[in-house]
Amino acid sequence: MSPDIETLETTEVQTLSVESESPVVEVKLESGPLATASQTTQDSSEWQEILDQVKEYLSLGVLKELFQEYRQPILVTGLVIGGLVTLKVALAVLSAINEIPLMAPAFEMVGIGYSAWFLYRYVLKASTREELSKNFKEVRRDILGRLED
Incomplete structure (x- = not known):
């Protein structure tokens, strides 16, 4: 470093001072855990809010009410999906048996x-x-x- 630049280092803040013919310019650079701690806590609180909303929506009372309201379509959809899976498995078994000489x-x-x-x-x-x-x-x-x- 040149003799006209003085550096002061601490664990959290670095201060650079430059002396020249122009006015003194001082730059502070923040680094370390303090710079990201506020962002991390903000992200954490946002995730916690989202998680709380999901927990509230998926609570037993809400799911029970939702199932009571849409019971018939849910059962029909479940039966159709179950039937398709059963058909697919049966066809796979028959295809495997058909390959036997x-x-x-x-x-x-x-x-x-x-x-x-x-x-x-x-x-x-x-x-x-x-x-x-x-x-x-x-x-x-x-x-x-x-x-x-």
């Missing part, structure tokens, strides 16, 4: 056999077709709760 032809034979039995059991005779129609109407009534003719 000789399982695909075995499934085809089972399908052909069941179709042949169904045709023989319910479609060939008029009396069995009436029985099938009666069973179908009963199942439809059980599902819908009424019989529509």
Whole structure:
């Protein structure tokens, strides 16, 4: 450093004095934990306010009221998502089984056999077709709760 610049250092504030023909200029630089402490506490208090708002919104009373108000859409959405997940898992299992050698032809034979039995059991005779129609109407009534003719 040149002899005309004097430096005074402390742990928290540095003061630089420059002496020349012009007026004296003094610069103070703040460093260390004091410069960021106020910003950190402000950020912390903002996060605490946000956290308090989230806690208030997700409190048991608010969630219970929200569920009571939107019970039907929530249940339908849950059932649809659950059904889609179940379908995806079932298709993945069937795809994995289908990759096993000789399982695909075995499934085809089972399908052909069941179709042949169904045709023989319910479609060939008029009396069995009436029985099938009666069973179908009963199942439809059980599902819908009424019989529509």
